[in-house]
Amino acid sequence: MTELQTSTLLSQIDRPSQLRQLTPAQLQQLAQEIRETLIQTVSRNGGHLAPNLGVVELTIALHYVFDSACDRIIWDVGHQAYAHKLVTGRRAQFHTLRQYGGISGFPKRSESKYDAFGTGHSGTSISAALGMTAAHSLKDSPCRAIAVIGDGSMTGGMAFEALNHAGDLAKNLIVVLNDNEMSISPNVGALSAFLSRKLSTKSLMNLKKEMERFVRTIPGLGTNIIQIVKRSMDSLVTFFTPGMLFQALDFHYIGPIKGHRLDRLIETLRTAREIEGPVLIHVMTEKGRGYPPAEIDPTSFHGVGAFDIATGKSLKSELKSPPSYTKVFGDTISRLAYDDFKVVAITAAMLQGTGLECYSERFPDRFFDVGIAEQHAVTFAAGMAAEGFKPVVAVYSTFLQRAFDQIVHDVCLQNLPVVFAMDRGGLVGEDGPTHHGVFDLSFLRIIPNMILMAPKDENELQHMLKTALDHHGPAAVRYPRGNGYGVAMDKNPETLPVGKGELLREGEDILLIGIGTTVYPAMEAAQRLERQGISAAVINARFVKPLDQDLIFDWARKIGKIVTIEENVLQGGFGSAVLEMLQEISFSPKSFVRLGIPDTFVVHGPQSTLRNLYGIDADGIENAALNLLNTRDGQILHAIGQVARR
Ligand SMILES: Cc1ncc(C[n+]2csc(CCOP(=O)(O)OP(=O)(O)O)c2C)c(N)n1
Numbered sequence: 001m002t003e004l005q006t007s008t009l010l011s012q013i014d015r016p017s018q019l020r021q022l023t024p025a026q027l028q029q030l031a032q033e034i035r036e037t038l039i040q041t042v043s044r045n046g047g048h049l050a051p052n053l054g055v056v057e058l059t060i061a062l063h064y065v066f067d068s069a070c071d072r073i074i075w076d077v078g079h080q081a082y083a084h085k086l087v088t089g090r091r092a093q094f095h096t097l098r099q100y101g102g103i104s105g106f107p108k109r110s111e112s113k114y115d116a117f118g119t120g121h122s123g124t125s126i127s128a129a130l131g132m133t134a135a136h137s138l139k140d141s142p143c144r145a146i147a148v149i150g151d152g153s154m155t156g157g158m159a160f161e162a163l164n165h166a167g168d169l170a171k172n173l174i175v176v177l178n179d180n181e182m183s184i185s186p187n188v189g190a191l192s193a194f195l196s197r198k199l200s201t202k203s204l205m206n207l208k209k210e211m212e213r214f215v216r217t218i219p220g221l222g223t224n225i226i227q228i229v230k231r232s233m234d235s236l237v238t239f240f241t242p243g244m245l246f247q248a249l250d251f252h253y254i255g256p257i258k259g260h261r262l263d264r265l266i267e268t269l270r271t272a273r274e275i276e277g278p279v280l281i282h283v284m285t286e287k288g289r290g291y292p293p294a295e296i297d298p299t300s301f302h303g304v305g306a307f308d309i310a311t312g313k314s315l316k317s318e319l320k321s322p323p324s325y326t327k328v329f330g331d332t333i334s335r336l337a338y339d340d341f342k343v344v345a346i347t348a349a350m351l352q353g354t355g356l357e358c359y360s361e362r363f364p365d366r367f368f369d370v371g372i373a374e375q376h377a378v379t380f381a382a383g384m385a386a387e388g389f390k391p392v393v394a395v396y397s398t399f400l401q402r403a404f405d406q407i408v409h410d411v412c413l414q415n416l417p418v419v420f421a422m423d424r425g426g427l428v429g430e431d432g433p434t435h436h437g438v439f440d441l442s443f444l445r446i447i448p449n450m451i452l453m454a455p456k457d458e459n460e461l462q463h464m465l466k467t468a469l470d471h472h473g474p475a476a477v478r479y480p481r482g483n484g485y486g487v488a489m490d491k492n493p494e495t496l497p498v499g500k501g502e503l504l505r506e507g508e509d510i511l512l513i514g515i516g517t518t519v520y521p522a523m524e525a526a527q528r529l530e531r532q533g534i535s536a537a538v539i540n541a542r543f544v545k546p547l548d549q550d551l552i553f554d555w556a557r558k559i560g561k562i563v564t565i566e567e568n569v570l571q572g573g574f575g576s577a578v579l580e581m582l583q584e585i586s587f588s589p590k591s592f593v594r595l596g597i598p599d600t601f602v603v604h605g606p607q608s609t610l611r612n613l614y615g616i617d618a619d620g621i622e623n624a625a626l627n628l629l630n631t632r633d634g635q636i637l638h639a640i641g642q643v644a645r646r
């Protein structure tokens, strides 16, 4: 073996096969260098620090044992793939992590041949790895597929569907269960409790040793009897440990293994590679390992903004900023739950992210964290609604996508009063295409019985939540990632008239109709247009469904030139709804432009950059309005997102 002679080993690793040239001591040193790089980079760019620090040794071991040019390593969620990126040829770009134009914070097939499968949503790795394993077998390929899944992600139904199928297929799949006893917050559920039976495992191991010793002291027992006792003790140990579950699913179970011991990991992975049939390796790791602030508070360091390395403190300005929409949601729902004991809140492992921490402390009996199980969350809510409760499913827009059928079949078809509080609606920023919540207006507005609204600011959010809870059927409120505008908050949340928008500004030349985050930019564009002698009317639609037909038709008829603006895909979204409504009443506007996200997956980058890119900020709306006013009457322009700049 040629040893690499350098103090910075990482700078010499251009491809994973080079890891095999390193000595055990060098591999340890590399782990240290990777940790330093992770801390440095994430402290500047933000990102998922604690999950990544926890899998440094596991990443090295996987790339050491497997030939990742051929074998497929699939990272579940993919928020822990930074070390993988560092050793697979992206070291030089790593400083651009999560930045616009830079490398993604998640595995991405278009970014590297080593990113075997794109991820961002939880629970997909075992299915994908099993699909690859089945494909390899059909192709007669020797390549292996390895799913690396966290204990949190293992709480999702899809992971179990895949395990069930894998046991049946009996192919050579390897699943690495990365157990740090944490989801974003401490992991919940019976499975989690079962997996963490380590103490009992230890005591059972001791018991086993003692029994063996004892049996050997009994005179006259032949080796056969001793072997039988030993074997029964082995099954006893497995029976009372996590192995039992996976063995019942026809997996070979190995573990629990210490996940920061490179030698153990390498040895175990080598063993697993030689086993016929599906194998599950249970690896115990520590979230945040090697950076004390993250070890102490792995939840805050799960995903962080820029921070000071010495103190671990956020570098976000200390200046008082307006409350986030998430905070306003949490405060409002607590208030509404105080007034009405039938209000219950449900999260799918996003306690902090959805702003339910205070609520969960005040109303522990009426709070349910179901694990990373959005589909179950929705049908669970439907069950509670059927019994007269008013469930609020607090969920990121992007994660609700996977519960579409539950919304249709279990909630809307039965017209049950479930409230969907959809945080992170619209462009979320640095997490990128896996996390942008830009489809919800389209996929929810097509479902009968659903009402769907989006607030223009944080004050309107509290009113919409009250409106949703007062409604006698399914209701969805969609709001963005980030802070409100700092507007005055009305003292009490009020019920808004369902299906009514508001006219914010009268005008004569052009009509701007915004929804949610696009309303204030539309107002700003209108002010800029006014300075150029153009009079723009602005409507805040408030509801995507039902639309305020009277208000929109009234102004559409008066002005005839219309721009709709939405932070959603144009396909089937808000603008489409307005067009359909006008067509239904046989009204043809003189010209019509829809601004929104075109038929594409939006990359990662700051929200402001992305909004500008797709022309849904004040600049874009102003430009679109000027372009439209320069066109001949009688033209219906179906703008596709980016509008040509003047
Ligand atoms: C479908 C879905 N729901 C929610 C999330 C948000 N989320 C990202 S990571 C995470 C926790 C994952 O826990 P685990 O798999 O144990 O990984 P760890 O962070 O502990 O390494 C959650 C809930 C997601 N990515 N996908």
Ligand SMILES: CC(=O)[C@@H](O)[C@H](O)COP(=O)(O)O
Residues within 6 Å of the ligand: 048, 077, 079, 120, 302, 303, 353, 424, 428, 431, 481
């Ligand atoms: C990986 C994942 O899905 C979450 O950690 C997500 O990145 C959180 O996003 P927010 O930062 O918007 O809460």
Ligand SMILES: [Mg+2]
Residues within 6 Å of the ligand: 150, 151, 152, 153, 178, 179, 180, 181, 182, 183
């Ligand atoms: Mg975990």
